[in-house]
Amino acid sequence: MYLASSSPLAAAIWLPAFLVALFLLFPFKVACGFAFFYWLTLSTSFISQLDFEIALRSTLSSCIVMMLTAVIVKIYNDAIGTAEGLATADVLTGALNRRTMLNVLHKEHERVARYGQTCCLVMIDLDNFKMLNDTYGHSSGGELLIRFVKLMHESIRKNDTLFRLGGDEFMLVLPCLQIADAYAFVSRLQKIVPQVVNYKTVELGMSFGVCEMSESDTINELIHNADIALYQNKLSRKANTQL
Secondary structure, three states: OHHHHHOHHHHHHHHHHHHHHHHHHOOHHHHHHHHHHHHHHHHHHHHHHOOHHHHHHHHHHHHHHHHHHHHHHHHHHHHHHHHHHHHHEOOOOOOEOHHHHHHHHHHHHHHHHHHOOOEEEEEEEEEOHHHHHHHHOHHHHHHHHHHHHHHHHHHOOOOOEEEEEEOOEEEEEEEOOOHHHHHHHHHHHHHHHHHHOEEOOEEOEEEEEEEEOOOOOOHHHHHHHHHHHHHHHHHHHHHHHHO
């Protein structure tokens, strides 16, 4: 603003570079607001102090630079957001992936160790998924996986997190939840899943294994404990079915 009042022609020359710098220094929406404000203010000053033709050229050129910069920065931000999403989430279902799960588990483990709070892990495996793929094809299986993840996201709390480990295996992380409450919560889900996630003659049941996070256990041991609990749950459900 000082340069515009003391040397309008120099300010007109440097205005496009100044507008570009705003987009490099500030978040996109803030930069858009600042850029428009300064462009409007300085352009008005140029028209009153410079030759009309020079002021008009400066105003138009700086406006074009501002809009092009905004478009380029917007495209760049969208591309970064897409890349980050692909790096952390499963492409098919939108659930977070295994690598993200390990990062979350490390943070939760540190929180449990530092503050003595609780956290439960739930290993999930969908029953009859292979039968569905073999009978109706992988596209039908993918459709039901998407439906299952949607149901889970609608059922869990905001601070709970769902991860897809691969195939029909998932992990649910439940912070600040006692193991008895985790069992009760997932047992209710186990009854709901076959009612919602089904295709023609195939109902996708849900087996699960719950373990409570302990300060003394490593992340690999916690995942292994949840996997063992899942295997035991599968055996007990099969035994009840046979009986």
